[in-house]
Amino acid sequence: MTTPVIVWLRHDLRLADNPAIFYAAQQGAVIPVFIDDTSQLGNWNTGAASRCWLHHSLESINHEFEGQLRLFKGNPQDVLTQLIKDTGAQAIYWNRCYTPHAIARDSSIKQTLKSQGVEVFSYNGSLLWEPWQVSKADGTAYKVFTPFYRKGCLNAAPPAEPLSRPKLTLFSEQIPYQHSLPELELLPDHPWKNQITDHWDISEDAAWRLLRQFTSERLSDYQDARDIPSLEGTSTLSPYLQWGQISPRQIWYYSQQQGNKPGLEDALDTFLKELAWREFSYYQLYHNPGITTENLNQRFNRFPWKHEAEQYHQWQQGCTGFPIIDAGMRELWQTGYMHNRVRMLVGSFLVKNQLQHWHYGARWFWDTLVDADLASNSASWQWVAGCGTDAAPYFRIFNPVTQGQKFDPDGSYVRRYLPELTDLPNRYIHTPWEAPAAVLSKAGVVLGSTYPLPILDLKETRQAALEAFSSIKETV
DNA sequence: CCTGGAGTTGTCCTA
């Protein structure tokens, strides 16, 4: 029997286009390993919704490994050292992670294992371009998306072509201290977990079904449909990307192949640009590891945030009295996902109408999103708050009523998540407080009882936000 | 070196 080699899986739970598995398979009997890292990831341990997703991902990929996926819990350094000793593995393979703590953890482990004579091979399995390979002519990092993408990325060497799914020889000996999946306790002891996973088919095959369906049926309408939250206009591939059930390279090349038809140019370009936004988030996090907690624009360090526990709670629970906001927050709670446009609206509401710190929004999203991604989450919250790279201008304050009327004109998104408003006519679906008493009563709506009254005044809070933003201007 | 146009996702007021 050949010497076994370890593949340490993290955010790359797929068999195809997985460089670590691909190259390990050429070397010997593969020991696929997943470790629930209980050391600490800098206060960013995997959130509850993501752990649900992870549970099902591991279950699914374990089938692909014929039940030979080895699960552990603990400090990866310790687990791997022990495992190498016990199995006689001579080499370990992994695909890179790009969050600050993972980079530090992996480079330390790499150094230690190498000093013990173990070969360590790491690959890019989750980005189109390595963050250190894209820079301006003067060598510094881009700060604006469009030149980053158009000049920096598109003029660089193209992403590697996806790798095929290798034939594997699997290591089959017993490892006495490995865990079963339930022993990892990834699922919360709460019925909420079922709501989340009922909405998703979690596997590498499911990711591909989604991509094929998206490119064949939905790409052509992507430009317009992606803004309408009641439609399935977006790809919803984000959680699969986050856990690596599909790779960005697979999406990049497959969608270009399928979208290479007259009339699809613009839609394809817009879709690829969304993948590039994911890249840009990782790029920003790599070059500014502090963005998970610190304002990129330090002027915001003196922004007069308020923290009102009750208002925060109303936002979290989707009880603000603004239907599009509440529908979004309840979509998040029920499905672990929220439509992109609605994410912007609830973000703007928390940060600008409520003047609460973006940290609170980022934390809640981190815990409740199945696609929670430290890079995208941090960069996007800073974007909404106005303190990030290429941020939304301070005066861009979304009006939840106007946005609701524009992007959910028939209220079908709102009604899906707020059944208590089902019978309200379209005319009042985004402004129930303006409905005459007779209309409310006919619809069975009692404001303040079956559905909340608005918790704030949009006009006043908008004005307060403009003043707060003007208070931190450089010239003042 | 300087100069000027452009930059993910809006809203409100005025004419």
Add this chain to the structure above:
DNA sequence: TTAGGACAACTCCAG
């Protein structure tokens, strides 16, 4: 009813 301008400051980048 609809279109246009105001609402900052700053970075990137082509000329």
